[in-house]
Amino acid sequence: MTTYHINLEGDVLKVRFGKPGNGDQVVRDAAVRLDEMVVSGELSGGKLLKIDGPASVAVSYLIAHKISQLYGAIAIFDPKIGKQGYKTYIVAATHTPAYKLGELVETDEPQKIKSAIKVVLCGPPQSGKSCLREGLKQAISNIKGAPYPYVITACPDGEGAWFSDAARRDLDLAKRLKDEYKAKFTPEFAQKAAGWVRSANTPLNIIDVGGQITEENRLIMREATHAVILAGDRAKEEVPRWEEFCRDLNIHIIANLDSDFYGTEDHIVTRSPLLTGSVHSLKRGEDVSSRPMVQALARVLAGLCGSSL
Template sequence: MSTYNISLEGDILKVGFAKPAHGDQIVKDAAARLDEMIASGELSGGKLLMIDGPASLPVCYLIAHKVSELYSAIAIFDPKIGRKGYKTFITAVSHTPAYKIGEIIETNEPQKDKINPKVVICGPRKSGKSCLREGLKQAVIGIEGAPYPYVITACPDGEGAWFSEAAQRDPELAMQLKEEYKAKFTDEFAKLAAGWVRSANTPLNIIDVGGKTSEQNRVIMREATHAVILSGEKEKIPEWQEFCESLGLKVVAIIYSDIDGERDVIEEEAPVLTGSVHCLERGEDVSGREMVKALARVLVGLSRG
């Protein structure tokens, strides 16, 4: 089974992750599939190719290398922009005056006319939210038939989706890059991130926010639909519950981050998942933890509901 799926539907190249694997194997499988499609004539070139689906940065470079000379222009789907209900692509490659770099292309293919779940992972600083976010993403990917979880980093702390895996390999380099990428949490950033959340309409959206019940987080989180509260301090959970409820968010999980714990504890799965997750440390793969897997099932259930 390939680790990366690629298919052509009209002038749209549908891409997406399949069996979990490291980035090097994903690139190899993507290259083999593209070579197969080019050799068979399935990818024969034309005026415009639109690419729809999640891809790692190395896979993006690979696809551009393989197909950019076959098509006059290439546009990439961006779920964070465009008119509600329709798919919008951004022109990223162009060899023709017919399409300008940065030009917005709206397709006739409507997105599902429903509000897909936009789940905020929130709670106090240093609770392990970014670690949980990455483990949760991997746990969702491991569920057969689950949608790919689209992650929005709505906090300028420099700790993007790349951080967890990088920290597993080289913690010092990961922390160095985080400090270099860190920016201030301004009102302007909050408005920009809120726009990302508002426009996101993939089947499952996960939003990572800052660790304060601030006005900036209020602006961002009010665009979401659900919330997961993660806190390393039990006494701060009520503050976050009240904050989420004031924004009209449905809290689907309340989790205590037990840094010194040795195992996860699931107290209740419905109507709200409650319990604890142990030892959320940077660089750890937590996708196999019982609480993380239970939370993944809850989120996939939301996407199917």
């Protein structure tokens, strides 16, 4: 079984992650598959190739290197933009005046939005939300039949999806890059992030927000459907405020978790109707996807999308 799947459906290259694997293995598997498709003539070139599905930065570079010269233009699906109900692609590479760089390519390919689940990870700062986010992403991706979890980083703190992998290799470098990328949480950013959440129409979306109850977070979170509250030992007294914040926004709370940084094991107290308990040692750079609480939460999120577990 491969770590990365690539298939051509009409003029759309469908891509998705497969079995768990390190980034280098994912790149090698993707390269083998692309070479097979080029040699067989399946990828024979044309005016426009659209790409739909999740890809790491490394795989994105690989795809561009392998096939961009075969097509007049390549466009990438972005679920945050375009007309609701239909898929829209952004032209990311072009060798022809027929398509301009950055041009939006709207299609009549339907994109279901009624069932879109938008789960916000919220709670006090320094609780480990970004670590939980990455663990959830991996855990859900390993559930057979579960939709790919599309992550929206709705806080300009510099800790995007890249941070976890970078921290596992060089924590000091990852922290330095994060500080360089960090930006201010302005009303303009909040408006933009709220638009991302509003337009997101993939089946399962995970939104990572800042750790303060603010008007900016109110603007962003009001577009969510469900919430997971995570709080560390030093901030448990703030949990009732976050619960009230979510209720005011009519967001259904599906999990209320303690972040036990110095703990050695997870504890699941209740599973339904509310997942409660603790998840231990949410440290940057560690793979937490196999933790019992992370696994339990992953199953809850997949279940919201109708996945049979």
